Amino acid sequence: MRTRFISRRGLLQTAAAAGAASSFISKPLRAATESDVLIIGAGLSGLRAAHDAQDGGAKVQVIEGRNRAGGRVLSLTDIPGNPEAGGNGIGAGYGRMIDSAQRFGVELMNIAERAPLIFQRELVLDGKVIKESEWADHPRNAFKGPMKKMMPWQPMPLLMSTKNPLGKNYEDWYDPKSFGLDVSMHDWFLSQGLDEASIELAYNINCEHGASAHDVSSLMVAFTYSWGNMQRDILPRATYAGKGGNQSIPNAMAKALGDKVHYKKAVVGIRSDGNMAEATCADGSVYRAKKIICSIPFAALRNVKMDPVVPGAQGRAIKTMGVQKLTQSHIVAKKPFWTEDGLKPGLWTDGIVGNMMAQPFGQKPDEITSFTLWHRGWMADQIDRMPEAEAKKAIIAGVEAIRPSAKGKLEVRGFKSWQTDPFSCGDWAIWQPGQVRDFIQHVAKPHGNVHFCGEHTALSNRGMEGAMESGERAAQEVLQAL
Numbered sequence: 440m441r442t443r444f445i446s447r448r449g450l451l452q453t454a455a456a457a458g459a460a461s462s463f464i465s466k467p468l469r470a471a472t473e474s475d476v477l478i479i480g481a482g483l484s485g486l487r488a489a490h491d492a493q494d495g496g497a498k499v500q501v502i503e504g505r506n507r508a509g510g511r512v513l514s515l516t517d518i519p520g521n522p523e524a525g526g527n528g529i530g531a532g533y534g535r536m537i538d539s540a541q542r543f544g545v546e547l548m549n550i551a552e553r554a555p556l557i558f559q560r561e562l563v564l565d566g567k568v569i570k571e572s573e574w575a576d577h578p579r580n581a582f583k584g585p586m587k588k589m590m591p592w593q594p595m596p597l598l599m600s601t602k603n604p605l606g607k608n609y610e611d612w613y614d615p616k617s618f619g620l621d622v623s624m625h626d627w628f629l630s631q632g633l634d635e636a637s638i639e640l641a642y643n644i645n646c647e648h649g650a651s652a653h654d655v656s657s658l659m660v661a662f663t664y665s666w667g668n669m670q671r672d673i674l675p676r677a678t679y680a681g682k683g684g685n686q687s688i689p690n691a692m693a694k695a696l697g698d699k700v701h702y703k704k705a706v707v708g709i710r711s712d713g714n715m716a717e718a719t720c721a722d723g724s725v726y727r728a729k730k731i732i733c734s735i736p737f738a739a740l741r742n743v744k745m746d747p748v749v750p751g752a753q754g755r756a757i758k759t760m761g762v763q764k765l766t767q768s769h770i771v772a773k774k775p776f777w778t779e780d781g782l783k784p785g786l787w788t789d790g791i792v793g794n795m796m797a798q799p800f801g802q803k804p805d806e807i808t809s810f811t812l813w814h815r816g817w818m819a820d821q822i823d824r825m826p827e828a829e830a831k832k833a834i835i836a837g838v839e840a841i842r843p844s845a846k847g848k849l850e851v852r853g854f855k856s857w858q859t860d861p862f863s864c865g866d867w868a869i870w871q872p873g874q875v876r877d878f879i880q881h882v883a884k885p886h887g888n889v890h891f892c893g894e895h896t897a898l899s900n901r902g903m904e905g906a907m908e909s910g911e912r913a914a915q916e917v918l919q920a921l
């Protein structure tokens with residue numbers, strides 16, 4: 440539910456005082472670029488902050504570096520089924536996302552019944568398909584004991600359901616009593632009796648958080664799984680997507696703000712001075728406001744000049760917090776090659792194909808409209824080093840080598856490297872070992888007149904809902920401070 444904050448009249452009482460401090464502003468720029476609150480970034484967190492601040496009576500402006508809204512929510516509407524290159528599933532507990540979809544007139548579809556097909560996949564190691572029936576006795580199966588019967592992608596969710604150190608109390612992740620768990624996933628796996636070869640299979644291939652088990656905190660991963668399991672507990676078999684793609688939601692939020700959203704405004708500098716703050720863009724334009732809400736992901740904020748410099752733990756967090764390496768390719772097949780070779784549609788590989796997942800988003804729940812290939816960690820690095828056309832050819836050749844029935848039938852219709860994109864510099868935030876302990880109290884602290892939002896500052900949620908949570912919090916902060 441949205442909260443209404445203090446009245447516009449109450450907010451404007453402070454305007455006279457702020458006016459005196461704004462005398463450093465050059466007059467011709469004022470009318471176009473001044474506001475009570477300037478929000479940097481038209482992703483979910485920035486848009487939520489903008490609406491909440493506006494609902495509370497503040498005059499807002501949003502500046503966005505890209506030529507579109509949505510940030511890390513990106514729907515590929517020119518590919519059948521509108522696959523997502525960014526934020527995917529909206530869980531049953533995503534109250535703010537569901538509320539925003541309803542408020543801005545975006546229909547949500549329950550896509551849960553399609554999920555089983557997405558996860559139908561063959562294991563491929565060293566370029567060879569290993570059938571489920573062969574796996575238990577296969578020489579590459581390094582698992583021990585009961586794990587030997589599990590496919591490599593199965594132990595992780597099982598361990599994080601049955602041995603999750605946070606249990607169902609996912610919010611404990613930011614409580615100092617949990618900081619003993621702020622060690623690497625690698626160390627946590629060792630404490631659970633896994634050896635190096637098992638960790639390699641169960642975690643490091645197609646690594647969802649970090650580039651390996653060494654560079655991610657087990658506290659963050661425990662939180663992610665415990666919170667994810669909570670979504671399923673709320674309403675089993677409910678995962679939503681925006682009709683026409685999830686990007687319909689930020690698009691509708693941005694549209695409702697009208698000409699208050701300015702695109703192609705890449706911020707290169709942020710200054711906080713007295714009772715004002717200003718953002719300078721690459722095109723030379725300067726936007727000023729009493730308060731700035733900055734939603735730039737930390738990895739991208741490293742390229743923005745902050746004046747004054749952000750000190751202490753928060754400054755270190757901006758410089759060092761981890762980020763997921765991820766490149767995606769989206770393949771459309773001219774013919775259903777998977778019906779010819781009898782293999783499951785998806786592939787889970789240790790090679791260039793990465794984790795290839797069917798996208799069943801046609802009229803019927805079993806109609807496969809495209810495939811999304813997730814290239815993570817070091818494989819994302821390797822692909823990003825190639826020219827895009829070469830990378831696409833190599834990826835198609837990789838699929839064809841595994842399943843000859845696909846030869847000549849594939850086209851890469853979508854390609855997105857999140858880490859080479861200067862407005863994200865990676866995918867979701869990765870809390871590295873020790874960083875929850877060192878940074879959790881600091882990431883969202885206001886810095887002069889600059890407040891911060893973005894999924895990396897969320898406490899109780901992750902992903903899209905975390906972004907919304909953080910935008911709501913930042914709007915409350917500025918409304919109280921204005």
Ligand SMILES: Cc1cc2nc3c(=O)[nH]c(=O)nc-3n(C[C@H](O)[C@H](O)[C@H](O)COP(=O)(O)OP(=O)(O)OC[C@H]3O[C@@H](n4cnc5c(N)ncnc54)[C@H](O)[C@@H]3O)c2cc1C
Nearest residue numbers: 480482483484504510511526527528706893894902903906
């Ligand atoms: C492939 C992928 C899959 C995902 N799957 C899921 C999922 O299933 N469920 C889920 O909940 N979440 C998922 N997420 C995560 C989710 O999409 C993000 O956490 C969320 O959208 C982040 O929102 P944000 O507002 O914090 O950041 P962003 O969306 O990154 O918004 C920040 C905005 O700031 C802008 N910006 C950056 N730098 C500048 C600058 N210098 N000047 C001006 N503007 C700037 C950016 O262009 C962007 O619009 C996924 C993300 C990806 C990429």
